[in-house]
Amino acid sequence: MPAESFVQFEALETQAATLMERFKAAGYELVAPSFLQPAGVFLNSLGEAIRGRTYVFTDLDGEELCLRPDITVPACRLYLERHPEADEVARYCYNGPAFRYQPHSDNARQPREFRQAGIECIATADREETEAEVLALTVEAVRCAGLDDFRIRLGDMGLFHALIGALDIPERWRLRLWHYFWRPAAFHDVLHRLAADPETVLPGVADDLLDALDLEDPAAAEEQVAALLDELDIPLVGMRTLAEIAERLTDRAADSREAPLPDATMHLIESYLAVSGPPRAVAARVADLAEGAGVDLEDALGAYQRRLDCFAEKGVDLGNFEFSAEFGRNLEYYTGHVFQIEVPDAGRAGQVAGGGRYDELLLELGAPEKVPAVGCAIHTERLLAAVGVGS
Numbered sequence: 001m002p003a004e005s006f007v008q009f010e011a012l013e014t015q016a017a018t019l020m021e022r023f024k025a026a027g028y029e030l031v032a033p034s035f036l037q038p039a040g041v042f043l044n045s046l047g048e049a050i051r052g053r054t055y056v057f058t059d060l061d062g063e064e065l066c067l068r069p070d071i072t073v074p075a076c077r078l079y080l081e082r083h084p085e086a087d088e089v090a091r092y093c094y095n096g097p098a099f100r101y102q103p104h105s106d107n108a109r110q111p112r113e114f115r116q117a118g119i120e121c122i123a124t125a126d127r128e129e130t131e132a133e134v135l136a137l138t139v140e141a142v143r144c145a146g147l148d149d150f151r152i153r154l155g156d157m158g159l160f161h162a163l164i165g166a167l168d169i170p171e172r173w174r175l176r177l178w179h180y181f182w183r184p185a186a187f188h189d190v191l192h193r194l195a196a197d198p199e200t201v202l203p204g205v206a207d208d209l210l211d212a213l214d215l216e217d218p219a220a221a222e223e224q225v226a227a228l229l230d231e232l233d234i235p236l237v238g239m240r241t242l243a244e245i246a247e248r249l250t251d252r253a254a255d256s257r258e259a260p261l262p263d264a265t266m267h268l269i270e271s272y273l274a275v276s277g278p279p280r281a282v283a284a285r286v287a288d289l290a291e292g293a294g295v296d297l298e299d300a301l302g303a304y305q306r307r308l309d310c311f312a313e314k315g316v317d318l319g320n321f322e323f324s325a326e327f328g329r330n331l332e333y334y335t336g337h338v339f340q341i342e343v344p345d346a347g348r349a350g351q352v353a354g355g356g357r358y359d360e361l362l363l364e365l366g367a368p369e370k371v372p373a374v375g376c377a378i379h380t381e382r383l384l385a386a387v388g389v390g391s
Helices: 003-025 039-045 072-082 127-144 157-166 171-180 184-195 207-212 218-231 242-256 263-273 279-293 298-313 380-387
Strands: 036-038 056-058 064-067 090-099 113-122 151-156 321-324 337-342 351-357 373-379
Touching: 003 090, 003 113, 003 127, 003 380, 036 039, 036 072, 039 064, 039 072, 072 090, 072 113, 072 373, 113 127, 113 380, 127 298, 127 337, 127 351, 127 373, 151 157, 157 171, 157 263, 157 298, 157 337, 157 351, 171 184, 184 263, 263 279, 279 298, 279 321, 351 380, 373 380
Parallel strands: 151 321
Antiparallel strands: 036 064, 056 064, 090 113, 113 373, 151 337, 337 351, 351 373
């Protein structure tokens, strides 16, 4: 091993020992989830930003596997192996490699194999108290590792879900907006298409077919689409199945029969997503938006305010926080509060840690029902670089 690499390795090991000791002292059990994981679990849970960068392969038995691109999902699978009914509180900590493709990467802060140190707190009842516990412990850990100059970005998927859930719009539009939240450009494109005249956003689709599709009977709609493809002598090629094509066309047909999204509703959503600033001030701004639109966000705002109170009670300086309504990180399993610890003016390489709430992930992995869970991962190479050790 070259001397420089050995120094880096030793520094990472020393840093990891510091982080793990802090986590274990707080009551978190050290675990070591498997490097190899079923590929489908990740491809279904992480979202497009990570799916396309996951190393996937097929073993000699034909099973599709992947190198873990993060450690939260493996830690949750380990929890379910131990507690299939998901009825026990668990606090885990871990340190080890994860793997993601990095295009044209020769930057030590963005390696294809990188280390994560993290914590997961599963099945605890007090939501805001647990969120504050995880964030405060993460802040304490990075400080113990030597990081002093950082800011914390906050987001809240719970507020966004509450807003979209309170609107008088078709359920499929609600689901579509939730789905595209993590891709801002696509989200705003979808939002504007919903607000436009359907005739201007459905080019190339036969009006007769859209009018004739049976929206209540998917099998009948699939037969109608198959008949049209056969009539036009269009072969079924590419990645989409007949059922998927029929589903997309049925969705578009349903949109064509709806009145466009009102301008006031589109403006409310865009105004909410533009909200940013100090966390306390943000709460007042969102409350004003909701009151002006006649939307009830009392429960979601109450949870948001209580979370800030819990942060303060644990000694976390709220003056170091910046809230952004459109911030959701890039992992699509998050369902509520999210945060990211960032080194100023360092771009992506300065994103040293992040986490949040993911109450639906364990259900997707096989739990009998939703399980409250909060976690955080520290990108230890970035943390090491940020404190200037071994570089």
